[in-house]
Amino acid sequence: MIFLVAALLVMGLLLGSVVHVPVQTALIAAACIGGWLLVFAARERRARHHRS
Structure with missing residues (x-):
């Protein structure tokens, strides 16, 4: 992600x-x-772990 930015x-x-x-x-x-982008990635990661 950082490479893309x-x-x-x-x-x-x-x-x-x-x-x-x-x-x-x-x-x-x-x-x-x-x-x-970092905040978005952290929220997505937390949401993914929360659903599992």
Whole structure:
């Protein structure tokens, strides 16, 4: 999952609209998205173990 986020950030830096914003803004956005993905993964894992 972290590899996917890193790959998308690098692709965005090279190809996307992330190039048009300051680096700090892009890093903050990437950190927010990464945190959201971590929370989502933790909730899904807890739900899966709870159902078993």
